[in-house]
Amino acid sequence: AEEVARRAAEEEAEKQRLLAEEAARQAEEKTALPKEQERPAKEGFFARLKRSLVKTRQNFGSGFLGLFRGKKIDDELFEELEEQLLIADVGVETTRKIITSLTVHASRKELKDAEALYSKLKEEMSDILAKVDKPLEIEGKMPYVILMVGVNGVGKTTTIGKLARQYQSQGKSVMLAAGDTFRAAAVEQLQVWGERNKIPVVAQHTGADPASVIFDAIQSAKAKGIDVLIADTAGRLQNKSHLMEELKKIVRVMKKLDEEAPHEIMLTLDASTGQNAVSQAKLFNEAVGLTGISLTKLDGTAKGGVIFAIADQFEIPIRYIGVGEGIEDLRPFKADDFIEALFARED
Numbered sequence: 001a002e003e004v005a006r007r008a009a010e011e012e013a014e015k016q017r018l019l020a021e022e023a024a025r026q027a028e029e030k031t032a033l034p035k036e037q038e039r040p041a042k043e044g045f046f047a048r049l050k051r052s053l054v055k056t057r058q059n060f061g062s063g064f065l066g067l068f069r070g071k072k073i074d075d076e077l078f079e080e081l082e083e084q085l086l087i088a089d090v091g092v093e094t095t096r097k098i099i100t101s102l103t104v105h106a107s108r109k110e111l112k113d114a115e116a117l118y119s120k121l122k123e124e125m126s127d128i129l130a131k132v133d134k135p136l137e138i139e140g141k142m143p144y145v146i147l148m149v150g151v152n153g154v155g156k157t158t159t160i161g162k163l164a165r166q167y168q169s170q171g172k173s174v175m176l177a178a179g180d181t182f183r184a185a186a187v188e189q190l191q192v193w194g195e196r197n198k199i200p201v202v203a204q205h206t207g208a209d210p211a212s213v214i215f216d217a218i219q220s221a222k223a224k225g226i227d228v229l230i231a232d233t234a235g236r237l238q239n240k241s242h243l244m245e246e247l248k249k250i251v252r253v254m255k256k257l258d259e260e261a262p263h264e265i266m267l268t269l270d271a272s273t274g275q276n277a278v279s280q281a282k283l284f285n286e287a288v289g290l291t292g293i294s295l296t297k298l299d300g301t302a303k304g305g306v307i308f309a310i311a312d313q314f315e316i317p318i319r320y321i322g323v324g325e326g327i328e329d330l331r332p333f334k335a336d337d338f339i340e341a342l343f344a345r346e347d
Contacts, residue, residue: 046341049337081102091308098124129308131332144228146266154294177217265289295321
């Protein structure tokens with residue numbers, strides 16, 4: 001009996017802790033909402049991308065120039081480069097691959113000086129990202145169903161709102177499904193987005209079965225001839241296995257209405273979490289098999305190098321990158337632009 005009482009007390013304490021966390025997060029999300037106003041695009045996206053990567057660039061990309069300039073190619077240079085790549089959150093395995101490849105080229109005497117090594121490095125980095133440069137094609141399915149997954153706090157609900165706006169501006173009809181039924185704030189946030197942009201939102205009461213919310217949404221989208229349905233999902237990692245089972249169930253239920261749905265399972269990752277983003281990608285990919293990634297918050301972080309670790313380890317297409325608060329700051333990922341912005345020499 002004592003054991004039962006102790007366990008009940010622990011469960012109650014955990015529940016209270018989660019509720020307190022939730023209340024704090026909801027308060028934070030409510031204050032964050034108004035910032036989503038569209039701001040005038042005074043500068044081109046490339047200029048914004050370049051500006052947003054400034055911190056990553058300091059210990060990476062063009063920040064390497066100082067490392068290479070006037071140096072001879074030797075073990076010491078490779079050690080320094082390895083250290084820089086790790087600091088920039090490129091990750092151990094990917095760093096090792098890059099260093100090994102560069103060492104091979106250097107040992108064949110293919111690189112005459114450190115500047116040539118710098119160019120070769122840029123080429124290697126570019127090759128890693130080229131594999132994941134596959135834009136999302138939303139054609140031929142009605143509705144085209146996008147299942148958004150990701151942990152709380154990475155900008156998933158905000159990303160949904162921005163994507164909805166973008167698809168709408170391309171002339172597509174959009175519907176949202178509030179599948180994060182655990183958090184009232186997430187549902188509310190989607191509903192605010194919906195009202196603001198005249199986008200229908202399918203939602204149920206807090207604590208409703210997420211699979212049934214999304215099932216209803218697909219039925220409704222089919223009946224109304226909607227082009228794109230974007231479904232939000234929970235992201236509480238306190239109980240990983242429960243969340244992963246919930247996501248698997250959502251996918252199973254979707255397939256009852258449309259064998260091909262979801263047409264995209266997109267994971268939102270926060271670049272500023274560095275290597276945590278890699279472990280999140282692994283977790284969600286093992287559970288539901290990701291087809292795309294949206295990497296947010298690249299502005300203001302020095303950990304932008306994590307994009308290389310993610311691209312190299314999983315080879316899952318990176319669909320979008322986020323470099324700011326505005327709707328225009330979430331853009332389809334273009335590997336060449338990213339590399340050029342990262343290796344851009346300071347003016």
